[in-house]
Amino acid sequence: MSTIKKSIIAGSWYPGNPSTLRREIENYFHAASMPEIEGEIVALISPHAGYIYSGQVAAHAYSLIRGMKYDTVIVIGPSHRVAFHGVSVFSKGGYETPLGIVPVDEDLAEKIVTISPLVADLPGAHLQEHSVEIQLPFLQVALGDFLFLPLVMGDQDEKCL
Secondary structure, eight states: OOOEEOOSSBTTTBOSSHHHHHHHHHHHHHHOOOOOOOSOOOOOOOOOSOHHHHHHHHHHHHGGGTTOOOSOEEEEEEOSSOOOBSEEEOOSSEEEETTEEEEBOHHHHHHHHHHOTTEEOOTHHHHTOOTTGGGHHHHHHHHSSOOEEEEEEOBOOTTTO
């Protein structure tokens, strides 16, 4: 993998120790009770705060997809630190958490940049951003190995797009 985005929140927003992190997420899953959902789950909405505040809510969402297989998981989060118009994709490499590296679906990243003038490869938008990263340990525990496409949303004013 060419570019690995190191975690900026492990040890503060969620545990930095892999076994502690996995155990905490498993405890959240254990406490989550979800009704049976009919149909195929194609999207989830999950908070992006530290696990002490959002972990149990996130577990309710991610428990719905535990053990499932997806070609690619697209994770979309807002940009908190970098101002830009449109959407930024992290197009090569992967994101690292204490549970390992989640590889980017580089083919899909290339296609989405080619197809949409609203999407650009702006690596700086991802460097200090937590909204996508906070989702990954839950996904790692729920799904195991998977490819993902990280998207960070900038200004969405249609006049600017």
